[in-house]
Amino acid sequence: MTSSGLEPQQNGSDLAQQPVGIVGLGLIGGSLGLDLQARGLEVRALVHRSSTADRARERGLAQRVDTNPAVLQGCGLIVLALPLDRLLDPPLELREALPAEAVITDVGSVKQPVLERWRAWHPRFVASHPMAGTAEAGVEAGLAGLFAGRPWVATPDAGTDPAALALVRQLAECVGAQWLPCDAAAHDQAVALISHMPVLVSAALLEAADQGGQVAGAAALVRQLASSGFADTSRIGGGNPELGSLMARCNREAVLTALATYRQQLEQLEQLVQQERWDALAQRLQGTQALRPEFI
Amino acid sequence: MTSSGLEPQQNGSDLAQQPVGIVGLGLIGGSLGLDLQARGLEVRALVHRSSTADRARERGLAQRVDTNPAVLQGCGLIVLALPLDRLLDPPLELREALPAEAVITDVGSVKQPVLERWRAWHPRFVASHPMAGTAEAGVEAGLAGLFAGRPWVATPDAGTDPAALALVRQLAECVGAQWLPCDAAAHDQAVALISHMPVLVSAALLEAADQGGQVAGAAALVRQLASSGFADTSRIGGGNPELGSLMARCNREAVLTALATYRQQLEQLEQLVQQERWDALAQRLQGTQALRPEFI
Numbered sequence: 042m043t044s045s046g047l048e049p050q051q052n053g054s055d056l057a058q059q060p061v062g063i064v065g066l067g068l069i070g071g072s073l074g075l076d077l078q079a080r081g082l083e084v085r086a087l088v089h090r091s092s093t094a095d096r097a098r099e100r101g102l103a104q105r106v107d108t109n110p111a112v113l114q115g116c117g118l119i120v121l122a123l124p125l126d127r128l129l130d131p132p133l134e135l136r137e138a139l140p141a142e143a144v145i146t147d148v149g150s151v152k153q154p155v156l157e158r159w160r161a162w163h164p165r166f167v168a169s170h171p172m173a174g175t176a177e178a179g180v181e182a183g184l185a186g187l188f189a190g191r192p193w194v195a196t197p198d199a200g201t202d203p204a205a206l207a208l209v210r211q212l213a214e215c216v217g218a219q220w221l222p223c224d225a226a227a228h229d230q231a232v233a234l235i236s237h238m239p240v241l242v243s244a245a246l247l248e249a250a251d252q253g254g255q256v257a258g259a260a261a262l263v264r265q266l267a268s269s270g271f272a273d274t275s276r277i278g279g280g281n282p283e284l285g286s287l288m289a290r291c292n293r294e295a296v297l298t299a300l301a302t303y304r305q306q307l308e309q310l311e312q313l314v315q316q317e318r319w320d321a322l323a324q325r326l327q328g329t330q331a332l333r334p335e336f337i
Numbered sequence: 338m339t340s341s342g343l344e345p346q347q348n349g350s351d352l353a354q355q356p357v358g359i360v361g362l363g364l365i366g367g368s369l370g371l372d373l374q375a376r377g378l379e380v381r382a383l384v385h386r387s388s389t390a391d392r393a394r395e396r397g398l399a400q401r402v403d404t405n406p407a408v409l410q411g412c413g414l415i416v417l418a419l420p421l422d423r424l425l426d427p428p429l430e431l432r433e434a435l436p437a438e439a440v441i442t443d444v445g446s447v448k449q450p451v452l453e454r455w456r457a458w459h460p461r462f463v464a465s466h467p468m469a470g471t472a473e474a475g476v477e478a479g480l481a482g483l484f485a486g487r488p489w490v491a492t493p494d495a496g497t498d499p500a501a502l503a504l505v506r507q508l509a510e511c512v513g514a515q516w517l518p519c520d521a522a523a524h525d526q527a528v529a530l531i532s533h534m535p536v537l538v539s540a541a542l543l544e545a546a547d548q549g550g551q552v553a554g555a556a557a558l559v560r561q562l563a564s565s566g567f568a569d570t571s572r573i574g575g576g577n578p579e580l581g582s583l584m585a586r587c588n589r590e591a592v593l594t595a596l597a598t599y600r601q602q603l604e605q606l607e608q609l610v611q612q613e614r615w616d617a618l619a620q621r622l623q624g625t626q627a628l629r630p631e632f633i
Contacts, residue, residue: 172562192562221561227554234549234559235567241610242542243570244625245603246535251628253530253598258523263530265517266468266488267632271531273569274539279629282622290615300607302549304600307541311596314537319586326578329540332547333575336563 056211059117060085062143064135066097066106068175069148070122071183074102076216079185085112087135088180096180110138118208121147124284125291129154136162144205146212150232151291152196152225165205168225169195170232171218178281186217193218196225233295235336236277237288238303241296243278244285250275352507355413356381358439360431362393362402365444365467366418367479370398372512375481381408383431384476392476406434414504417443420580421587425450432458440501442508446528447587448492448521461501464521465491466528467514474577482513489514492521529591531632532573533584534599537592539574540581546571 060083063070074084078101086103087110088094097106105112113119119139121128128149139145146167149155156168173191175182193213197206206222213220250267254260289296313322356379359366370380374397382399383406384390393402401408409415415435417424424445435441442463445451452464469487471478489509493502506516546563550556585592609618 172564174564191564194562223558224552224554227550227552227558228562230550230552230555231558231562234546234555235563238545239542239567239570240622241603241606242538244622245599245606246538247625247628247632248602248621249534249595249599250530250632252602253595254523254526255594256520256523256526258520259526259530262519262523262527264631266490266524266527267531268468268487270573271535272633273572274535275625275629275632276569277566278622278625280622280626282619282626285622286615286619289610289618290613293610293613296610297607298551299545299549300603300610303541303545304603304607306544306548307537307596307600310537310541311593311600314585314589314592314596317586317589319582322585323578323582325544326536326540326574326576326581329543329571329574330576330578332543333571335560336543336546336571337568 055208056118056215057082060115061212062087062113062116062119063103063122064113064119065089065122065124066093066102066180066183067122067124068178068182068187069171069173070120071097071100071102071180072173072185072187073120073122073183073216075183075185076188078104080215082215085116087112087138093180100180100183102180102183110134113138113143114140116140116143118144118146118212120212121145123147123149125149125151125155125287129158129291139163144202144208146195146209149291150236150288152194152228154291156196156198156225160200165202167195167197167201167205167209169193169209169213170228171213173218176280178284188213189217191218192221194228195220195222196228197222198225229292229295230298233292233299234302237285237292237296238299240277240280240285240288241300242303243275245278246271247275247278351504352414352511353378356411357508358383358409358412358415359399359418360409360415361385361418361420361423362389362398362476362479363418363420364471364474364478364483365469366416367393367396367398367476368469368481368483369416369418369479369512371479371481372484374400376511378511381412383408383434389476396476396479398476398479406430409434409439410436412436412439414440414442414508416508417441419443419445421445421447421451421583425454425587435459440498440504442491442505445587446532446584448490448524450587452492452494452521456496461498463491463493463497463501463505465489465505465509466524467509469514472576474580484509485513487514488517490517490519490524492524493518494521525588525591526594529588529595530598533581533588533592534595536573536576536581536584537596538599539571541574542567543571543574
């Protein structure tokens with residue numbers, strides 16, 4: 042039993058040898074439960090509240106759902122599908138319930154602090170981040186096929202158990218994700234630039250539109266005239282507030298660095314407007330027009 | 338003939354009494370030509386290049402298309418569907434070709450400077466702005482139904498000929514748009530906040546994502562990991578560069594004021610991150626989450 046993660050290259054069947062445990066059945070945990078069961082695996086889930094457990098059973102998110110950490114005993118791989126704050130500050134009861142021989146991974150959107158803490162707590166921890174999502178959260182949010190074609194980042198370092206890493210890779214590929222190993226610091230900087238900082242950029246836009254209508258009639262007019270361009274640019278700034286704050290908190294240094302870079306670029310564009318350098322402004326916008334396809 | 342715009346309340350048929358002229362057959366002009374013809378009106382169009390005229394005739398954007406301004410003679414209403422720079426600095430030949438008794442309107446996304454200039458040039462000028470668009474431009478861009486359900490702003494002032502205004506309203510409602518009269522300064526401030534300034538905000542985001550990957554591997558990773566949230570937030574910053582520059586140029590004061598408001602909001606959010614005031618940050622994001630439905 043305990044050798045399940047040790048020869049993962051051998052035949053690719055290791056993931057199926059023991060049940061997979063999932064802690065938390067929100068969007069990521071619930072989606073994972075559905076996909077893994079659809080591929081014939083046994084899934085056992087630990088949730089916090091008994092009402093969540095009831096609903097998760099109704100939805101069939103796992104074969105076994107319990108509020109007792111003992112449900113995780115016998116699992117070869119356990120996925121911590123918890124919000125970042127609970128992941129970084131888990132109940133001792135949860136840590137103690139994790140079998141020492143199991144492979145543990147997470148799904149958090151910040152990797153350096155998670156890796157530091159969990160490596161100290163569990164020898165077979167692998168930091169990972171499936172980059173899939175919808176605007177939904179909670180036990181109703183999980184849906185089949187969420188990970189198909191999406192990147193599943195892992196951030197191994199010199200201390201990562203290679204067999205544990207291979208088992209998490211099997212998990213990612215089993216649900217159709219693209220395995221993407223990289224450095225934890227590079228990951229955290231990248232997500233600060235493309236995800237965490239943009240939440241603040243987008244939120245400030247909503248606040249400016251709300252407060253910037255000083256001319257008589259303009260405050261009502263911004264609301265009447267906002268169309269698809271504004272809807273797109275403001276979307277993530279109007280998203281889950283706890284999540285936005287949590288990301289900034291858990292990736293604070295990278296977010297501040299990204300904001301400083303952002304502010305510098307915006308000030309340069311503002312200067313071009315102030316100085317009426319219209320050709321230079323058009324050139325900068327030609328640059329961003331050419332840049333965008335690199336990201337999309 | 339010349340009374341066509343003078344009793345517009347009478348029977349609503351004035352728009353049909355004389356041909357409608359369109360100057361420029363890009364996205365707005367071409368779409369207007371298609372919709373007006375579909376409603377049985379006669380449309381005559383003036384374009385700059387003979388190759389455009391050929392293609393416009395093939396597409397049936399107007400019954401008559403010419404590069405000679407004389408095509409506009411006999412039109413009761415003429416729509417200047419020109420880019421802002423050409424609208425603000427039109428060839429003298431065009432101005433001289435506009436019949437003095439015709440009602441003239443425009444479709445520019447900035448209204449104060451347009452109103453000032455054109456009022457001096459033509460007594461029956463009405464400043465207007467149909468707020469509809471796609472990412473396309475040019476003679477291939479026009480499409481039927483573009484204006485349906487969209488706001489059509491007009492910015493009359495004390496000097497606006499009421500009969501001329503009523504005729505432009507007929508035009509807007511004829512293509513299914515929602516008539517929205519307002520103050521020109523309020524309009525210009527509102528579009529700066531929801532459209533012109535956000536282009537720069539979004540462009541700066543692309544530049545920051547491009548340049549902010551300082552950690553080894555991060556520059557490649559931002560490109561691999563950017564997903565739908567970044568795609569939305571960066572969309573208008575990756576749009577038509579000449580248009581973005583032109584809007585900032587023609588609405589410079591309002592754009593600078595909007596940028597100052599924006600910068601202030603963003604700096605406040607940045608301070609909350611710096612000071613690790615996570616509850617306050619979550620509260621601000623709760624505010625923007627609540628705000629967004631007011632705009633969408």
